[in-house]
């Protein structure tokens with residue numbers, strides 16, 4: 001795999017003394033061109049298929065209008081700036097019980113982002129659970145993801161969505177490192193907040209209750225995604241086997257981030273905010289691409305503190321394996337987190 005080696009090299013180049021995290025662009029332009037070529041072809045096929053399949057009948061009129069208004073954007077590559085500038089604020093009135101057919105009722109804006117950006121903070125062996133907050137303070141958000149198989153254009157059932165993001169002051173649980181908050185805090189290794197795994201249902205959808213991520217140096221606000229295909233559940237509610245069919249990161253509109261960052265305790269952070277447009281992973285996932293790795297969202301109440309509902313569709317190549325691209329910082333055992341001795345990080 002072209003970018004497996006690049007990822008390992010890039011990670012070993014991280015400066016441990018630096019308080020910020022700079023995850024280098026690990027994706028070669030050659031690999032990306034190939035990928036985008038394949039992805040574009042398969043997206044066209046998917047759009048056609050879902051159209052015929054009538055997935056969206058229940059919201060047909062609305063869907064038609066949306067497709068018409070956005071057609072060019074879905075089928076022609078955009079630049080990063082166009083995708084970053086686009087608003088993902090939905091006018092839908094949603095609640096946590098809004099039917100999936102209402103949310104995912106337009107042509108899939110598949111991610112199919114170039115893979116390989118797992119970052120330095122993945123913890124392997126997390127628990128399968130939907131509420132991953134563990135009491136962390138912050139703006140509650142429901143993350144709703146729909147996974148579509150780009151080879152068949154069908155929703156992917158029984159995929160395991162592995163999610164993680166930093167807390168409101170920019171620190172990940174489960175990782176002890178100088179580039180992750182207080183590097184002397186060994187107790188953070190045993191923490192599991194804002195990490196978890198959920199299985200997709202027959203519509204290819206899985207959901208998490210978490211809090212909106214804060215930010216840390218050098219990166220735009222983001223949520224990490226790993227998709228596990230053909231994995232099995234162990235008696236202790238963790239995963240084994242299968243393969244990683246997708247690795248990526250998801251983002252939020254800049255104006256939404258600004259609103260969240262004004263609230264407590266996000267507003268106690270003194271770390272500079274890196275904007276979406278300046279983030280290297282946003283650039284890799286959007287440049288010259290039809291993919292849109294931004295959550296669509298709606299507010300759950302009158303104020304931002306009432307919470308956010310965010311949803312996104314991801315196109316997954318289930319036959320691809322990215323196992324060799326995903327290095328992990330630590331793994332979770334019944335006695336807590338253990339640093340990965342093999343990790344170049």
Ligand SMILES: *[C@@H]1O[C@H](CO)[C@@H](O)[C@H](O)[C@H]1NC(C)=O
Nearest residue numbers: 079080081082083084085086
């Ligand atoms: C994106 O937004 C910025 C700031 O409003 C503006 O200067 C720029 O022209 C926009 N670019 C595109 C491609 O829409």
Ligand SMILES: *[C@@H]1O[C@H](CO)[C@@H](O)[C@H](O)[C@H]1NC(C)=O
Nearest residue numbers: 137167168169171181188265
């Ligand atoms: C974020 O996590 C770190 C590490 O566990 C913790 O020290 C910090 O207090 C947390 N932030 C908030 C706002 O609770």
Ligand SMILES: *[C@@H]1O[C@H](CO)[C@@H](O)[C@H](O)[C@H]1NC(C)=O
Nearest residue numbers: 262263264265266267268269
């Ligand atoms: C953060 O927000 C809280 C709640 O609105 C406010 O009381 C506090 O003064 C703010 N702190 C900073 C540093 O802006």
Ligand SMILES: *[C@@H]1O[C@H](CO)[C@@H](O)[C@H](O)[C@H]1NC(C)=O
Nearest residue numbers: 038039042150317319320321
């Ligand atoms: C899906 O992955 C397989 C196996 O790596 C690869 O041969 C194929 O080209 C990929 N398809 C797309 C559309 O990227």
Ligand SMILES: *[C@@H]1O[C@H](CO)[C@@H](O)[C@H](O)[C@H]1NC(C)=O
Nearest residue numbers: 125234236238332333334335
């Ligand atoms: C779950 O069980 C597996 C297999 O015995 C073990 O390796 C892992 O550490 C356990 N994880 C937890 C969180 O208990």
